[in-house]
Amino acid sequence: MTTLTRQDLNFGQVVADVLCEFLEVAIHLILYVRDVYPSGIFQKRKKYNVPVQMSCHPELNQYIQDTLHCVKPLIEKNDAEKVVVVIMDKEHHPVERFVFEISQPPLLSISSDTLLSHVEQLLRAFILKISVCDAVLNNNPPGCSFTVLVHTRDAATRNMEKVQVIKDFPWIVADEQEVHMKEPRLIPLKSMTSDIVKMQLYVEERAQKT
Amino acid sequence: KTELSAPSAKDKKVILLPCRNPPSRERVQLWLEARKQYEGLQKER
Numbered sequence: 001m002t003t004l005t006r007q008d009l010n011f012g013q014v015v016a017d018v019l020c021e022f023l024e025v026a027i028h029l030i031l032y033v034r035d036v037y038p039s040g041i042f043q044k045r046k047k048y049n050v051p052v053q054m055s056c057h058p059e060l061n062q063y064i065q066d067t068l069h070c071v072k073p074l075i076e077k078n079d080a081e082k083v084v085v086v087i088m089d090k091e092h093h094p095v096e097r098f099v100f101e102i103s104q105p106p107l108l109s110i111s112s113d114t115l116l117s118h119v120e121q122l123l124r125a126f127i128l129k130i131s132v133c134d135a136v137l138n139n140n141p142p143g144c145s146f147t148v149l150v151h152t153r154d155a156a157t158r159n160m161e162k163v164q165v166i167k168d169f170p171w172i173v174a175d176e177q178e179v180h181m182k183e184p185r186l187i188p189l190k191s192m193t194s195d196i197v198k199m200q201l202y203v204e205e206r207a208q209k210t
Numbered sequence: 211k212t213e214l215s216a217p218s219a220k221d222k223k224v225i226l227l228p229c230r231n232p233p234s235r236e237r238v239q240l241w242l243e244a245r246k247q248y249e250g251l252q253k254e255r
Contacts, residue, residue, distance in 0.1 A: 059238075152226060157224065170230075178225075
C-alpha cells in the first residue's frame with residue numbers, strides 16, 4: 001500500500017476526467033428523464049454497462065461538452081464544491097436542482113489495482129437512480145430550460161479563465177434569481193465513497209411548480 | 211497568541227454559470243422535424 005499526494009500520478013486530472021465523463025452522461029439523462037427536450041433527439045446508448053439516453057442534437061451536445069470543459073480545471077484542482085444542473089421554468093426561475101456535491105481526499109492510499117476499482121460500479125448506481133428519479137418528482141411545467149451552476153471560490157475562477165477564452169464560453173456570477181428556490185423539497189438520490197472521490201447527489205424540487 | 215484571520219476576498223464562495231444559453235426546446239424541435247423530413251426524403255429515393 002502506497003500513500004500518494006494529489007500531485008502524484010496527476011491524481012486531480014484522473015478524477016476530473018472520470019467525473020466529467022460521468023457528468024456528461026448524467027446531464028444528458030437528466031434532460032431526457034425530466035423532459036426538457038423532445039424525446040426524439042435522444043438515442044439509447046450503453047454507458048457504465050447500463051442503457052442510457054444521450055442526445056444526438058449537435059448544438060446541445062456541444063453546449064454540454066463546452067460547459068464541462070470549463071468545469072474540468074476546477075474539479076482537477078479540487079475547487080468545485082458542487083456542480084448543479086438547474087431546470088428552470090419559462091420565467092427562468094428554478095423548479096428543480098440536481099446537486100452533485102463533490103469532495104476529494106487530500107491523501108490517497110492505494111495499491112496499484114485499486115485506484116479506479118469500484119468507481120465505475122458506484123457511478124453506475126448514480127445513473128440508475130437518475131433514470132428512475134421521475135417516480136419521486138412532480139411533473140415540470142411546459143417550456144422548461146436548463147443551466148449548469150458551479151459552486152467554487154473566487155480565487156479558483158482563474159483556473160477557468162484560459163479555457164473560457166479558448167472555448168469562447170464565458171461564465172458569470174449567478175444572480176439571486178438563478179440560485180434562489182422557494183421552499184425546496186430535498187430528495188436524496190445517491191451517495192458514494194471511493195478511493196478517489198466522494199460524491200452525493202440530491203434533488204431540490206420547488207414545492208409549487210406551476 | 212493565536213488569531214483567527216478573517217476569510218479573504220479570494221476565499222469567498224461564488225456560484226458561476228455560463229453566459230451562453232443552451233438551445234431552446236423550440237429550436238431543437240424544429241431541428242428534429244427537419245431531420246425527420248430529410249430522413250423521409252432519403253427513404254423515398
